[in-house]
Amino acid sequence: MVTGSTLYPLKFQPILKQKVWGGNKLQELFQKNAEGNVGESWEISGVEENISEIANGPLKGNTLNWVLENYKEKLVGEKVFKNFGNHFPLLFKFIDAREDLSVQVHPNDLLAKARHNSFGKTEMWYILDVEKNGKLILGFNQQMDSKKYLHFLSENRITEILNVEAVKKGDAFLLKPGTVHAIGAGVLLAEIQQTSDITYRIYDWDRPDTNGKLRDLHTDLALEAIDFNPPESKLNYSEVKNSPSPIGTTNFFAVNKLVLSENYLKDLEQVPSFTVYMCLEGSAIIETDDYSEEIKKGETFLIPAHIPKLKFITNSASFLEVYIP
Template sequence: MTINQLRPSYKDYLWGGQKLKENYGKKTDLNPLAESWEVSTHPDGPSYILGGPHDGLTLKAYLEEKNQAPLGTKGQTFDRFPVLVKFIDALGELSIQVHPNDEYGFKHENEYGKTEMWYILEAEPGAKVYYGTKEPISKEAFKQSIEDQTVLDKLNHVAVKKGDVIFVEAGTIHAIGKGIVLCEVQQNSNTTYRVYDYHRKDAEGNLRDLHIDKALDVATLTPLNTDFEPAEVAKTYENHTKQLLASSSYFNVQKVEVGGSFTQSISKESFKSITVIEGSITFEDNNHSLTLNKGESAFIDAGSQHIKTDGPGTYLSVSV
C-alpha cells in the first residue's frame, strides 16, 4: 500500500495539558502531554509505521528501505526529510523564543533552520500569541528588557481564534499563549532559542536554559504583519473543498474538507502527509483501505495513483 498510517512520538514539556488525550485520541502515560510529533524523521522524536508490511519501522527507515523514492523528485532535492508535523496543546504559555534560518542552523546546530506554520484548532476566550515586537527595537535594548524582566511589554500580543493561520518565519520572536491547541507544520528541526521563560522550573526543580546571545543573533526585532489569513480562498471540487493555507520554499499546507467520496492522485514531485483534524477519512488504494480518525496521521508516497477518499471529515495535507 502506498499510504501508511503513522504512530507519533510524544513530549511532556511542563506547559502541556490533557486535550491531546481527551480530544485527539492520544494514548500515552506522559503527563502532561504537550506535543505529539505526527510526521517526523527527527531523532528527537521519530514517527513509526503503524500496521501493514512495514509495521514498526520508523518513517526514516521506511524511506531508506525505499531508497527515498516515496519523497518524490522534489522531495529528494532536500538533503534530509524536509518537514515535521505536530500537535501542540498549550495549557500554559510557551517560552518567548526564536528559531534560526538554514544558514545559521546548519552552521551552529547542524540542522535546518525553523520556519513554521500554525493552524489554530482550539482557542479559549482571550487566547493570544506573542508575535514580533510592538516597535522596532535595538538588540541592546531588547537584551536589557530581558534582564529587567520587561520583555513581554516589548512584544506584540495578538488574539487568535479557531481557524487562524499563522506563518512564523525564521527569526520571528514568538510564543504560543495558554489555552491554545494547534497543528504545527515546520521545517525538520528542533532548534529553539529561548529568550524568556517566566522563571519556571522543570520537574527536577531547575530553571530551563535560555539562549539569549544566539537568539539576538537571529531575531527580527520589528513589528510584523498579523493578519493571519490563509494563502488562498477555498476552492470547491466534487465532494470536497481545498484551501491553500501556506506556501513557501519549505512546505505547502492545504486544508481539505471532505463531504463525500472522490478520487485523488499524488504528484510524482512530492509525498503528501495527512493529518486529520475533524471527523474520519477513509483512503482506499488497490483494495487496501485505511481509515484515519481525528488526531491521526499518515504518509502517502509520491506518485500514488487513484486513491479513493471518503469522508465526512477534514484533514491537513503537507507537501513540498
C-alpha cells in the same frame, strides 16, 4: 491487501512529549494514549533520536528512516530525494498549551547550518481549539533594535515589548525564522515545520521545569537569530468545500485545508513530493488501488509520492493537506 514492495498510506506511532506547560487535550480530543501533562504529539518525525515508527500495514514496526532508505524517491519524490537524501525534511506535530510556552526564536538555515549543522526552522501553525482569551506572541509591539531589546531583557521587562495577538479556531500563521514567538495558554494547534529541534529560549516566565529547575535561557544565541522587523505572520485564506483551499506556501512546504462533505478523489500525479494529511475533524476511509484504511480525527497519514491517486470515502471530514512544492 498489499502485495510485493508496494508502498501504501503510512501512519506512525505518535511520539508524545511531557511538558511543564502541557495539558490533557491530546488525550481527550484526539484519543492519544497520553498520561500527565503532554504538550506535544510528534506525528511524523525524522529528528535524530525521535524517529517515527510505522504503526500500520505490512511495514509496521519499521522506522521512517528505514522506509526512506529502502524506498527513496518512491516515498518522498525525485526532487525531494535529490535535495534531502535520507533526511526526512518536515516535522508534523499537534501541540496542547495548558500554560504559556517559553518566549523563543529559531535560527534560519544559514545560521543553523553554521552553528548546529542543521536545518533552520520555518513553521506554520493552524489553530484547532482556543479557550477564552487564547493568544499567541508574535514579534514586538513597537519598533525594536538589539540595544533596546537587551535593555528590556536585562530589566526583566521583556513582556512589555511583546506583540500579543488574540486567536480563534481556524486561524493560521506562518512563522519565519527570526520571529520571536510563543504559544499562549489554552491554545491547541497543528504545527508543520522544517525538520529541526533548535530553539533559543528568551524568556520562560521564571517557571521551573518538570524536574523543578529553571530551564536554560539562550540570550546570546538568540540575539543574532532575531529578526527585529515586524513579522507578517497571519495567513488569510478562503475555505471551499470538497476542494483544496490554499492556506500558505513557503519554499519548504505548502499547506491546504481540505473540507469534505462527500467522497473525493485526489489526483496526486502532479504533486512533486509525498503528501501528508492531518485529520482535524470527522473521519474517512482512504483508498489506493490496493490498500484502504480509516483516518480519524487526530491522526496523520503520509501518502508516498509514487501513489498516483487517493480516494476519500466520507460525508464529513476535514484535513490539513501538506506537500513540498
